[in-house]
Amino acid sequence: MSHIENQVKGAMQAALEHLKQELKTLRTGRANASILDKVHVEIYGSHMPLKALANITVPEARQIIVTPFDHSNSNAIAKAIEAAKLGVNPMVDGKLIRINVPPMDESIRKQIAKQCKEFGEKAKVSMREIRRKFNELVRKQKADGVLPEDLMKKAEKTIQELTDKYCKDIDAACADKEKEIMTI
Numbered sequence: 001m002s003h004i005e006n007q008v009k010g011a012m013q014a015a016l017e018h019l020k021q022e023l024k025t026l027r028t029g030r031a032n033a034s035i036l037d038k039v040h041v042e043i044y045g046s047h048m049p050l051k052a053l054a055n056i057t058v059p060e061a062r063q064i065i066v067t068p069f070d071h072s073n074s075n076a077i078a079k080a081i082e083a084a085k086l087g088v089n090p091m092v093d094g095k096l097i098r099i100n101v102p103p104m105d106e107s108i109r110k111q112i113a114k115q116c117k118e119f120g121e122k123a124k125v126s127m128r129e130i131r132r133k134f135n136e137l138v139r140k141q142k143a144d145g146v147l148p149e150d151l152m153k154k155a156e157k158t159i160q161e162l163t164d165k166y167c168k169d170i171d172a173a174c175a176d177k178e179k180e181i182m183t184i
Helices: 002-022 070-083 106-143 150-183
Strands: 040-043 044-050 055-059 063-068 089-093 096-100
Touching: 002 150, 040 070, 040 150, 055 096, 055 106, 063 070, 070 089
Parallel strands: none
Antiparallel strands: 040 044, 055 063, 063 096, 089 096
């Protein structure tokens, strides 16, 4: 029983961590280097993550500085940031790239908050999928005679409790992020 419980917890925790990583990439009113996490740059004929090509710092609330390790890549990096459609405008300034993070108006905040909700919904779908998969597993074990009925019922109850707990964690993570997005 605890073996299945640990598997369910592991799968659900992984889905929650994935959501938290996705939420980090959403823009808020303050400059946040994580919005660049998904940016890939085409250099030397292959796509590389921006993090592998440059140092990224946030010297002040409304600015991100990207310092390429190889300065000849500056223009390619700036183009990749523009192509990522993050709502920011990178400017090549000598050996570095400045990204001024404009204050967000109400419509942009609402749009990003909506994205936040969509990420949360996708995570909940993952949780329900994990629940379905493990419920099928314990039912199959009962059908195969490996698991008695009372243990199957107990396992299903535990799986449902974990699903409820992790869905609450998803709601909390999304609510925190939405608050951060809506804060001026």
